[in-house]
Amino acid sequence: MNAPLPLPAGLVAAARAEGRAALDEAAGKALLGAYGIRTPRSAVARDAADAERKAAALAGPFVAKVVSPEILHKSDAGGVALSLGTPAEVRAAVETMAARPAIASARVEGWLVEEMIPAGREMVVGGFRDPQFGPILMVGLGGIFVEVLKDVAFRICPVSRADAAAMLDELKGAALLAGARGEAPVDRAALLDLLVKIGGEGGLLTELADEIAELDINPVIVSASGAVAADARFVLAREPMPAAAGPDPAGSSLETFRPLFEPASVAVLGASAKEVGIANTFIRRMKDFGYPHAIYPIHPSAGEIEGLKAYPSLAATPEPVDYAYVAMGAQRIPEVLAAAAGRCRIAQVISSGFGEVEDGKALQEDLVAAARKGGVRVLGPNCLGTYSPRGGLTFPVGAPKEVGTIGIVAQSGGLSTDIIKRGQWRGLRFSGVVTIGNSADVKPHELVDYFMADPQTAAIGLYLEDVKDGRAFFDLLRSERATKPVVILKGGRSGRGREAALSHTGALAGDDRAWDSLAAQAPVALVKTVDAFIDVLLALQHLKLRPGKPTHSVTLFGNGGGSSVLGTDAFAEVGLDVSPFEGETRRLLEAMKLPPGTSVANPIDTPVRTLQEKDGWVAGEILDIVYAHARPDAVAMHLNLAAFVGRGSVDPIDNLFAVVEETQRKWPGIAHFCLALRSDGSPELDEKRRHYRDKARAADVPVFDEIPAMALALAAIGHLERRFAARG
Numbered sequence: 001m002n003a004p005l006p007l008p009a010g011l012v013a014a015a016r017a018e019g020r021a022a023l024d025e026a027a028g029k030a031l032l033g034a035y036g037i038r039t040p041r042s043a044v045a046r047d048a049a050d051a052e053r054k055a056a057a058l059a060g061p062f063v064a065k066v067v068s069p070e071i072l073h074k075s076d077a078g079g080v081a082l083s084l085g086t087p088a089e090v091r092a093a094v095e096t097m098a099a100r101p102a103i104a105s106a107r108v109e110g111w112l113v114e115e116m117i118p119a120g121r122e123m124v125v126g127g128f129r130d131p132q133f134g135p136i137l138m139v140g141l142g143g144i145f146v147e148v149l150k151d152v153a154f155r156i157c158p159v160s161r162a163d164a165a166a167m168l169d170e171l172k173g174a175a176l177l178a179g180a181r182g183e184a185p186v187d188r189a190a191l192l193d194l195l196v197k198i199g200g201e202g203g204l205l206t207e208l209a210d211e212i213a214e215l216d217i218n219p220v221i222v223s224a225s226g227a228v229a230a231d232a233r234f235v236l237a238r239e240p241m242p243a244a245a246g247p248d249p250a251g252s253s254l255e256t257f258r259p260l261f262e263p264a265s266v267a268v269l270g271a272s273a274k275e276v277g278i279a280n281t282f283i284r285r286m287k288d289f290g291y292p293h294a295i296y297p298i299h300p301s302a303g304e305i306e307g308l309k310a311y312p313s314l315a316a317t318p319e320p321v322d323y324a325y326v327a328m329g330a331q332r333i334p335e336v337l338a339a340a341a342g343r344c345r346i347a348q349v350i351s352s353g354f355g356e357v358e359d360g361k362a363l364q365e366d367l368v369a370a371a372r373k374g375g376v377r378v379l380g381p382n383c384l385g386t387y388s389p390r391g392g393l394t395f396p397v398g399a400p401k402e403v404g405t406i407g408i409v410a411q412s413g414g415l416s417t418d419i420i421k422r423g424q425w426r427g428l429r430f431s432g433v434v435t436i437g438n439s440a441d442v443k444p445h446e447l448v449d450y451f452m453a454d455p456q457t458a459a460i461g462l463y464l465e466d467v468k469d470g471r472a473f474f475d476l477l478r479s480e481r482a483t484k485p486v487v488i489l490k491g492g493r494s495g496r497g498r499e500a501a502l503s504h505t506g507a508l509a510g511d512d513r514a515w516d517s518l519a520a521q522a523p524v525a526l527v528k529t530v531d532a533f534i535d536v537l538l539a540l541q542h543l544k545l546r547p548g549k550p551t552h553s554v555t556l557f558g559n560g561g562g563s564s565v566l567g568t569d570a571f572a573e574v575g576l577d578v579s580p581f582e583g584e585t586r587r588l589l590e591a592m593k594l595p596p597g598t599s600v601a602n603p604i605d606t607p608v609r610t611l612q613e614k615d616g617w618v619a620g621e622i623l624d625i626v627y628a629h630a631r632p633d634a635v636a637m638h639l640n641l642a643a644f645v646g647r648g649s650v651d652p653i654d655n656l657f658a659v660v661e662e663t664q665r666k667w668p669g670i671a672h673f674c675l676a677l678r679s680d681g682s683p684e685l686d687e688k689r690r691h692y693r694d695k696a697r698a699a700d701v702p703v704f705d706e707i708p709a710m711a712l713a714l715a716a717i718g719h720l721e722r723r724f725a726a727r728g
Contacts, residue, residue, distance in 0.1 A: 007034040008204070012236065022238055022478055025074075029231035032217070035197045035204045037354050038228045042114040046285040048098065052091035054113045060616045061085050061116040064093045065231075068352045070106040072233065077102035083116060117230050121176065121186050125198060127157070127215040130514045132470030134241055135209045136619075137199030139164075142219045143174045149173075154473055155514045155521060157199040158206045163521060164195035168519075177222075178216035186222040194220065194227045208505040210240035243441070244471035253450040254379065259322035259345040259576030261432045261454075262391040265294045266499065267314060267321040267344065269336060269352075270328035273302040275424050278350065279327040280306055282395060283384065289401070291392035296321065298336075313375075314340040319462035323387060323393065324376075327351055333381075334366045340374035347371065348435075349381035355438045363413030364440050371441060383412025387420060389430065390456065395421050404429020405458035406537050407451035409444055411436055411465045412491070415530065419461070423534050425690070428541060431457040439466070452481050459484055459540035461533060465491040470514070477522035485540055485720045488522045489533045491513050503618040527715040532712055535704060539713040540720075542702040543672045544585040547725035551672060553577050553631040556603035556707075557619075557625050558638035559611060563678070564603035566637060567707040576634075578602060585629040591623065602630070608652075609644050616652025620659040634714050638676040640709050641685045657699040672713060675726055676704045 011027050011034075023031065029039040039060055044067060055062050055117060066079030074080050076098040081093035094111050097103055122142030128256055130136050133156050140152030153167040157458040168191065179185035198215075199205050205212060209310055214235040221228050248256075270279035281298075283306040286295060288655065296317045297305035304310055311317050314324065314336070319489070320343040327335060330353035334688055355364035361692035364381065371378045379386070379420055385395025390403045396417045406428060413435040413645045431454065444467055446509055467473050476482060519526045527533050556567050556578050568578045580601045581589065599605040604622060626635065639653060677692055679685040689703075689710035698701045702711040 001389050007210060008030075008594060009211075012208065013548055015236060018496060020069055021047050021516060022069070022072060023232075023234040023236070024069065024109065025065060026231060028234045029229065030231055031204070031234065033079050037194055037217075037615070038226060039232070040114040040230065042112055043574040045094070045111045045113055046089045047111070048094040050686045051094045051111045051113050052087045053274055054516060055084075055087035055090040057114065057180035058115050060087075061521060061705075062087075062090050063112075063114045063116050064090050064097070064105055064229075065114075066097055066106075067110040067112050068108045069105065070102070070140040074231075077106075079103055085683045086501045106685065115159075117228045117531065118223060118225075120220040120221040121183075122173075123154070123222050123227075124216070124218040124335050124571055125194065125220050125229075126210070126217065127199060129209065129213050129237060129241065130156075132467050133518070134210070134244075134471050135199065135205035135475055136514060136517060137161060137167075137195065137205060139167050139171075139195060140525040141171060141176065145171075145173050146218075147285075153518045156203040157200065158203065159190055159199045159210075161196055161200075164192045164199075164315035165291060168192070168194065175304055180207065181621045184224050185501065187224055187226050190227040191220075191222050194229075197662045211237055213237040218342040226455070241471075243543045245445075245469050248449060253446060254453045257346070257447065257450040258385060260379070260391075261388040261393070263293070263393060265295045265317070265319055265323075266291065266297065266309075266393070267317060267322050267324040268324045269314075269333075270322060271297045271299065271305045273299065273305050273310070275480055277327065279325065280328070282325050283317070285309070287399075289392060289394045289399070293392070296315075298324075304462075307418060314344045317343070320344065321372065322346065323386075324348070325350065330354060330360065330363060330381070332478070334370035337367070337376050337378070338370035338373045339617065340376050344374070344376045346379065347376045348383065348385060350385065351380075352382040355440060364438065368441050379434065380437040381440060383411075383414060383435035385434040387416075388428065390432075395435075400429060402429050403456065404541065405431055406461060406541055407431045407454065407457040407459070408433040408463075409420070409436060409447045409451075409456065410434070411439065411444075412463055413437070414464045415463055418530055419534065422530070423537070425693075425705065426534055426538055427693050428464070439468045443468045443472070445469060445476050448473070448486065448674055449481065451474055452476075457484065458539060459487070461489070461537050463488045463489045463491065463533070474518060474522070477518065482523055484523075485545060485724075486522070487527060487533060487536045487540070487716070488515070488519075488524055489527050507656075518721070523720055523727075525720055527712075527716070529663055531709065535713045536716040538671075538702045539674065539702075539717055540698050541666070542549065542697075543674075543717060544647035544719065545667065545724060546633075546672075547721050548635060548723035549669075550725060551576070551714055553579065553632045553634075554669070554714065555624070555632040555635045556638070557606070557626075558676075559606055559608055559638045559643055560604070560638070561599075561605050563638060563640060564599075564605045565709065567578060567636070567711070568603055569719075570708040570711040571636070571714075574711050576711060576715055576718065578653045581630055584630075585625060588625045589622065589631065591620075594618075616655035617659060620651065620663060623659065623663045624666070627663060629672050632671050633718070634672040634674065636674050636707070636710050637668070638710070638712065641688055642677045642678075642680045642682075645685075656696070657692075657695045657701070660701055661699050672714065672717065674704065674710050675709050676700050676710045678706060 043054040045054045062084040064081045126138040135157040140146040145151040153170040216233040297310040299310045301621045302310045323349040327350040354360040
């Protein structure tokens with residue numbers, strides 16, 4: 001005889017054996033009990049008379065509920081009766097409910113009779129299985145807070161106790177848990193215990209990820225004496241979670257992807273001896289960029305392409321190929337890669353016609369299988385290429401040859417070109433930019449792991465539409481290997497949501513919830529536009545994160561009174577504080593006797609005339625006082641370039657960079673320094689701004705176009721600092 005299944009698995013197996021799509025409430029509460037979660041004493045009755053008998057063995061007051069696989073939302077059907085004082089009242093309530101149309105027409109399996117939980121604060125705890133990240137935990141305040149205000153917080157499982165505490169603190173009604181308007185505070189520790197038992201390591205959602213699609217515990221009654229689950233709804237999963245990729249050995253990604261970023265040889269498939277296609281253009285750009293090693297055109301019959309000797313196959317080149325650029329007919333590619341015979345490390349398939357269209361999905365599977373047979377890792381298909389200035393590899397024209405510290409992984413080739421070129425003018429420099437298109441073989445998390453290990457890379461930017469293996473992605477970003485900040489621009493966050501969700505939790509979990517949770521649990525900053533993406537990466541290029549002093553307080557310093565007021569608002573909107581100076585800081589700044597029209601309150605508002613004092617070096621005296629006495633987390637300077645036109649021979653902005661370098665040398669680690677250079681859009685001022693940006697980059701100062709962009713970037717810096725601080 002087979003040994004019985006452990007209780008949790010046995011409850012699920014029994015429900016599946018009966019063809020159920022969900023656990024009934026009694027089974028759901030038994031499952032909660034198996035994980036140490038308190039539920040009311042209860043019994044299941046066959047009918048009204050049996051309900052009266054069962055109630056007599058319990059302590060009143062009572063609750064009676066219908067048990068039916070056809071009624072998922074019992075309250076909506078009129079299948080819940082509360083505050084029943086006697087067993088006789090239980091019998092009468094069951095008889096009344098049984099006569100209601102929605103219940104009378106359903107298959108009723110019995111009636112759940114429970115001891116009523118003493119009054120307390122209603123909470124809702126739930127979970128659902130995200131198709132990319134797996135189980136996700138939710139908590140919110142019950143009643144109007146969840147129904148109308150949707151006051152809920154989410155985290156990807158497994159959650160730590162610190163994660164659970166942060167979820168409670170995130171709720172708009174969090175103060176109610178500590179006691180408000182004369183109410184007693186709830187047992188917060190018991191609520192945290194419950195959250196960890198549901199979503200923590202070894203918790204219900206984590207252990208039963210293959211079995212549970214959605215979970216509602218609504219309400220959880222929390223009082224000063226603990227937390228009790230009053231109702232439970234479990235929707236069973238139709239199929240198990242896809243197996244997540246296991247972690248690669250530490251450092252293995254460096255060896256796997258070094259041929260991509262520093263290729264010692266490049267093959268090009270798809271170039272023609274008769275006409276100019278994308279593969280020919282790639283060869284020309286590589287030559288112009290100064291790629292120092294061999295380029296091997298691959299063609300079945302041509303002897304020479306673009307002035308280079310051509311070879312009939314990857315197996316025929318004089319040496320093994322590190323990187324192959326493949327831009328040929330989609331149908332031919334699997335066969336070509338299968339014949340590589342281990343002589344090609346990485347192939348980037350530019351061609352489309354694969355998994356991005358319905359008719360190409362089978363061909364994409366063939367591509368991956370053929371590449372494995374040929375010993376090739378595949379980037380793409382349906383992408384544009386890789387840009388690696390250290391390796392002499394490029395796909396955009398005119399990209400900078402200077403090696404930088406920002407690594408980019410993007411599922412859009414066109415957007416990658418925008419990021420490279422717009423970033424170039426903003427002063428951003430890259431350790432590498434990889435376009436991955438459909439990510440049929442190489443997944444985003446594998447390249448993130450490479451950049452994490454790569455000593456040339458300081459920060460990582462991602463444009464993603466489909467993370468592919470979200471579980472491996474999350475596990476990497478929560479691991480000890482995630483030592484660098486990550487900025488994510490997520491495409492497709494505005495979908496129609498989970499309209500078909502069967503549980504309350506599922507309906508509340510919109511498309512952004514998993515990504516917002518990721519940013520709350522890992523060193524990740526989410527942004528919504530390409531401009532913001534570049535702004536935050538620019539800040540990370542120049543500013544060293546300080547987890548021990550997360551950015552919050554800001555000194556705003558610049559010219560233009562209205563700009564300072566609006567700038568203060570911009571910083572407040574992203575959670576940063578521009579508060580007036582007090583005490584010694586204010587006294588010393590006022591003692592400088594700066595020209596009329598100057599304000600030193602914070603914001604420090606200095607007209608052009610003030611900034612021209614002492615040939616522009618007055619800014620250094622102001623900053624010395626701010627750094628020595630106010631000691632903010634960041635100094636945000638903003639200059640309206642138009643105000644300096646025709647204002648004498650002294651250009652205080654040129655001297656400012658020397659001032660900033662000297663200030664940072666004198667006061668290391670005190671404050672981040674950022675600069676917003678505002679232009680009126682005229683060619684003259686835009687050219688000046690480009691000149692100043694070059695000087696700023698040499699001085700290690702990030703430059704922004706407007707104050708709100710600077711505020712958003714500093715807010716992202718503060719968020720990342722707090723995330724690293726939380727990891728200890």
